[in-house]
Amino acid sequence: MLLTNRVINMQHLQNLILKHKRLVLVFIVLLGLALRLRGLAQVGFNEDEVQKVVAAHSYLHGRFFVNLEHPMLMKSLIAVSLAAGDIWNRVRAHPLAEETLVRLPNVIFGSLTAILIFLIGQEFFGAGIGLLGAFLWSTGIIAITINRVAKEDTLLVFFTWLAYYFYARAKKFCTLDITRGRWFYAASGASFGLMLASKYFPHYLGLNALYYVFCRKHRPAEALGKIGYVLFLGTCGLVFVLFNPLPFLPGTLRYILGYIHGSSITHHGYLMMGHLRREDMVGAGGMPRYFYLLLLAIKTPIPILAAFLVGLVVIWKRRREPGPSFVLFMLLLWIIPFSLVGPKWFRYMLAWMPAVYLVAAVGLARTWACLTAWATQRWTPRALPLLAAVCAIVLVVYPVGVAASSGPFYSLYLNAFGFGRTGYYFPHDEMNDMGLRPAIERICETAPYGASVGGEAEPVFKYYFHKYGRDDLQYFYLSGSSKASGPESAFLVVQDGRKYLENIDLVDSIESHQAPIHTVRIGGANAADIYHSEQFAVLRAAQ
Numbered sequence: 001m002l003l004t005n006r007v008i009n010m011q012h013l014q015n016l017i018l019k020h021k022r023l024v025l026v027f028i029v030l031l032g033l034a035l036r037l038r039g040l041a042q043v044g045f046n047e048d049e050v051q052k053v054v055a056a057h058s059y060l061h062g063r064f065f066v067n068l069e070h071p072m073l074m075k076s077l078i079a080v081s082l083a084a085g086d087i088w089n090r091v092r093a094h095p096l097a098e099e100t101l102v103r104l105p106n107v108i109f110g111s112l113t114a115i116l117i118f119l120i121g122q123e124f125f126g127a128g129i130g131l132l133g134a135f136l137w138s139t140g141i142i143a144i145t146i147n148r149v150a151k152e153d154t155l156l157v158f159f160t161w162l163a164y165y166f167y168a169r170a171k172k173f174c175t176l177d178i179t180r181g182r183w184f185y186a187a188s189g190a191s192f193g194l195m196l197a198s199k200y201f202p203h204y205l206g207l208n209a210l211y212y213v214f215c216r217k218h219r220p221a222e223a224l225g226k227i228g229y230v231l232f233l234g235t236c237g238l239v240f241v242l243f244n245p246l247p248f249l250p251g252t253l254r255y256i257l258g259y260i261h262g263s264s265i266t267h268h269g270y271l272m273m274g275h276l277r278r279e280d281m282v283g284a285g286g287m288p289r290y291f292y293l294l295l296l297a298i299k300t301p302i303p304i305l306a307a308f309l310v311g312l313v314v315i316w317k318r319r320r321e322p323g324p325s326f327v328l329f330m331l332l333l334w335i336i337p338f339s340l341v342g343p344k345w346f347r348y349m350l351a352w353m354p355a356v357y358l359v360a361a362v363g364l365a366r367t368w369a370c371l372t373a374w375a376t377q378r379w380t381p382r383a384l385p386l387l388a389a390v391c392a393i394v395l396v397v398y399p400v401g402v403a404a405s406s407g408p409f410y411s412l413y414l415n416a417f418g419f420g421r422t423g424y425y426f427p428h429d430e431m432n433d434m435g436l437r438p439a440i441e442r443i444c445e446t447a448p449y450g451a452s453v454g455g456e457a458e459p460v461f462k463y464y465f466h467k468y469g470r471d472d473l474q475y476f477y478l479s480g481s482s483k484a485s486g487p488e489s490a491f492l493v494v495q496d497g498r499k500y501l502e503n504i505d506l507v508d509s510i511e512s513h514q515a516p517i518h519t520v521r522i523g524g525a526n527a528a529d530i531y532h533s534e535q536f537a538v539l540r541a542a543q
Contacts, residue, residue, distance in 0.1 A: 021127050025118055025134060031400070032138030033111040036147050039408025040107065041097035044437025049150040050459035053102055056082055064246060071244045073197040074152050077105035106154040110147025113154075114138045116161045117354050121361060123168055124323025132361035133354075135396070139403045140357060142299050145410040146350045149432065153350045155198035161354055163191035164208055167232075168326075171212070174228070182231055189232040193239030204351070205236070211329050215322070267456065267479060269501040270344075271427055276504055279343040291344040292335060296356070298418040298425065301402045303394050304360050305415070311363030324362075330355045346411070346429030364395055409434065412523040423525030428497035435495060435520040435527025436460050442518055442530060443491050444468040452490040454478045456498035479503035492531040 045053065055067040056078040067075065078101075085101035114134040121130030137143050147154050170184035192205050241248070269276045270287060278286050288294075297305065318324040334352045338344070368391060375387050406413040411430045412422050423430050440461060443453055452474045455461055461475045478492065479502035494507055494516075516529035 021118075021131060024131055025115065028118075028131070028134050028138050029111050029114050031135075032114050032144075033107065035139065035144055035403050035407065036107040036110055038404075040103055040148060041099040042408045043099070043148075043434045045099060045102070045460055045463060046149070046433035046436075047457040047459050049102060050463045052078055052150045053082075053098065053463070054459070056102070068246065070152060071197045071199060072246060073194065073243050074105070074150070074155055076243070077155075078102050078150065081105055102150045103148055106147055106150055109158045110143065110154045111138070113143075113147075113158050113161065113354070116158065116165060117357060119165050120161060120168070120354070121358050123165065123172075124326060125358070125362065129358070129361045129365055132364055133358040136304060136357035136360055136399070137354065139399045140304075140353065141301070141403060141406060141410055141413045142295070142349055143353050143357075144403060144407075145299075145413075146347050148410065149347065151347050152199040153347045156195055156201060156204075157350050157354065159191050159195035159198055160204045160351065163188045163195060163205075166191055167208055167212075170228070182228060185228045186231040186235045189235035190239045193236040194243060196236070196240045197244035207330070207333055210333070211326060215325050215329070267498075267500040267502060269499070269504070271496055271499045273425055276499060276501065278501070286342055287344045289339045292339055292349055292352070294425065295346060295349060298414050300415065301399050302415050302417070304399055307363035307367060307395070308356060308360040309363065310367055311359035311361070314362050314366050315359055327355050327358050331359065346426060367391075367395075409523045412525065422523050423496065423527070427495070431495060431497045431522075431525070431527050433457055433460055433495070433497070434522055436493070437464055438520045439493050439518075439528040439530055440464040441468060442520075443493070444470040444473070447473060447491055450474060452476060453493070454490050455493040456495070456500070456503065461493075478506055489534050490532075492533060494529045494531065496526070 051067055052075060055075045058064070058066045059075055059079040060083060064072070081101045081104050082098070085096050085098075085104075089095035114137045117137050118127075118130040118134040121127075121133040123130075166184050166188035170181050170188060173181035173184060192208075195204060196202060268278065270279055271277075272288070272291070277288075300308070315324040315328050319328055331352070334355070338348060338352075371387060371391065402413070403410075411432060411434075414420065414422060418425070436455075436457060437460075440453075441464065443451075444465065447453070447470070450472050453461060454476050456478055458475055458477065461473075465471055465473050465475070476490070478494075479500055492510060494510060499507055510531055510533070511529075514531050514533060517532045518530040519526055520528040520530075
């Protein structure tokens, strides 16, 4: 009887959480926001972010034909953030760093994505799974890492999954309330338009369509017909044009076509686990197909990884149901194509992570159900609260603790499967130029007037040269220096994440002939090495 009462009390606690799910969801979003804001300015800009800064400042001065390979929405949000930050800094005693202002839009949208995961989880699996999925997103190391970088992927994921939710609602209401269903179709189209205005990934719109084509038995009979499709596609196109009008100009189209054909790519190669691999190859010497699976395996806390594996089994067994089929479809149709193509980047994983966290939430719920069922049959009454406490520590407190202790350098986190080899597996994405700002600051403090500085991220160097008042310093690309050109004496900044096919011979020559004058270490790993060579011509000749 006592055991039954304890089970009832725990069920009452779960019901209480679900009853106040909105309040719980607010807490989850605020938790995710706090983790994403932590030490936001302690990491310097990377090359892509500096280009966003330049574009946003250009927008504020009415010049929009910059950084044309990317849509306008994110750069517009950064411009608004910079303008608001300028007002804040004029009236407040504690100014906000430009690094914070540039990343703030992504931090906000990344935190709010937890709401979308809750809504989709609630739609397909119930409010409990939705809350668990939202919690895992808010505290997930991979999601936090990418949300803190000023790249388009965060907005892409937010508006894509918002569109998925509205489309699912439209399908649900199309036979019940035609007017309401039409509004949901229009809202889904508008969300897809904002997705395309964030990043040119139209295949996500096609992915949604494919699901409803291949899973016809899970969708209601079509009631909206042509009107629904006109609303959906019409709002998609209209919103896209409103928030991103530049692509329709001839100059922009020519630029984007050149970008697609690789005219702007100056570096080739990706260092992974000590081997320099080509991004444009599939197979020997190219990027391995297990790239994303390895990232997931070593960058996810082990209890959550175990819950994901349990959830996969549950989802597969229930794959004929609408919710499991949707999540499984989004998982497989992401991981398979992205694993087969040559170029791979950490940030691309973000689009996959909502499905991963929903599957893990299903796994957590199933694990808890099995443990409580087993405990009610075999354990003494006093043991059930102990089981609940252990589960809470392992599955809730531990992930929060891991996330909190990993900041602000979240990208360097490794679980036990990483064997403590920080910065070894994916140095380009794990370091992401985070060692450049302290390295450049050091050079600015010690370099003589007009000194030459070599590296592989010109926008970052020039940005911080200007910030530290050293516009006199002369930058040159290591990969562009040849035996017949370049300075005789120079400061050289070498990063594992910036080793390319174009510079590897020179970098090997530098590292074999000299010891660095200073090493920037972050999280126990070398983020950048600074060399000062008085005989740079000799090093070039030794290549």
